[in-house]
Amino acid sequence: MAIVLHTPEVDGLGAAVKALREWQSDDAPTQLHPGDVGWFWRFGAAATAAALRTWSRDGRVLAVGLLDGPALLRLTVAPDARLDEELAWRLVQDLKGGVLPAGKVFVEVPPGVLVRELLFQDGWHDDEPWTPLRLDLATPVRDPGVRIEVVGPGQAHLWSLVLRASFDRSTFTDERWQAMATGSPFADARCLVAFDEQGDAVAVATVWSAGTGKPGVLEPVGVHRDQRGRGYGRGITLAAAAALRDLGSSSAVVCTPSANVGAVATYASAGFERLPERLDLSRGLWGPTAS
The missing domain is CATH 3.40.630.30 (Gcn5-related N-acetyltransferase (GNAT))
Structure with a gap:
């Protein structure tokens, strides 16, 4: 089945939040969390739905992105899809194809995810450092x-x-x-x-x-x-x-x-x-x- 990019409706927000809940683990690197979506919800349900992107295959969500501002996509991937080549290439192409605007843009993606390596190959570079603490x-x-x-x-x-x-x-x-x-x-x-x-x-x-x-x-x-x-x-x-x-x-x-x-x-x-x-x-x- 092909990978499908989707912007959820308000009544579809639950699927993205559910996926993010399931993917959280102390063994995983710091990543997009359902609480990040919850904090964005201060702008309202409609704005939250408009800011979310999901990538699915055969009805299963494999990646979730939150447009946390017009030029920043906070992206994470299902644990068993971090090295999925089809998904990684689709993410790269969709970032080119309009998920982010023209001009200087930013992506937050956890280490160890294949799409990060492919973005480097496609001309992206390291930017602002962040310190996670636990x-x-x-x-x-x-x-x-x-x-x-x-x-x-x-x-x-x-x-x-x-x-x-x-x-x-x-x-x-x-x-x-x-x-x-x-x-x-x-x-x-x-x-x-x-x-x-x-x-x-x-x-x-x-x-x-x-x-x-x-x-x-x-x-x-x-x-x-x-x-x-x-x-x-x-x-x-x-x-x-x-x-x-x-x-x-x-x-x-x-x-x-x-x-x-x-x-x-x-x-x-x-x-x-x-x-x-x-x-x-x-x-x-x-x-x-x-x-």
Whole structure:
């Protein structure tokens, strides 16, 4: 059977999320996670469906890509299809054929997947380095040292406020929290907020489980810009890891640009182990109009 590229409808999002859940493993490299789709869901179900691409053979999903912005495709492949030549060549051709626009574009793909090697052969090159970090959750997580609450709809405004104060260009709103909470991945997610001794909210995080015995992810994690350097980043990270353990996750994973040395140091201070750096791939000219 031929491989079919598909952009799912809203009612077809479940198949892509289900595949991503099944592919998560502590033995696999850090890869696109159902929580990444859940976090994108803040833009609404229709936008999430429009941003997803799936590649299937005989009705089975073999690869999932998320257009996390107009020029970045975050791509992962089923464990038993990582070296599938037909799939790899089809992915290369579809990236040429319009999945990504013309101009400089980027692809995130795990190491050990054949399509990565073929993209190098086709003129792609290494780009921004990222540092994945992992915490094993076989044993209890140490106390975060700050008061933590799980956020529901009634506190969405507080969570949103702290997130906006954590990232200079954040456009997050209460409405986006509500949209995110309607997504199917949110059933296995928790939004957390940390408070200082005066009762002010100082840090936030969302954790996403992929199911019992599978790695969960932290996305996003933020500390209010006026509260940095006081240990709240470590505190919210520990609380996030503990929440994932309560959800049955085998490990907690986070990935941050290597250039963000403060974030890397914060996660390391919470006991997360640094894994080998990951490199995005990029190409300067790409798409239907590229020569």
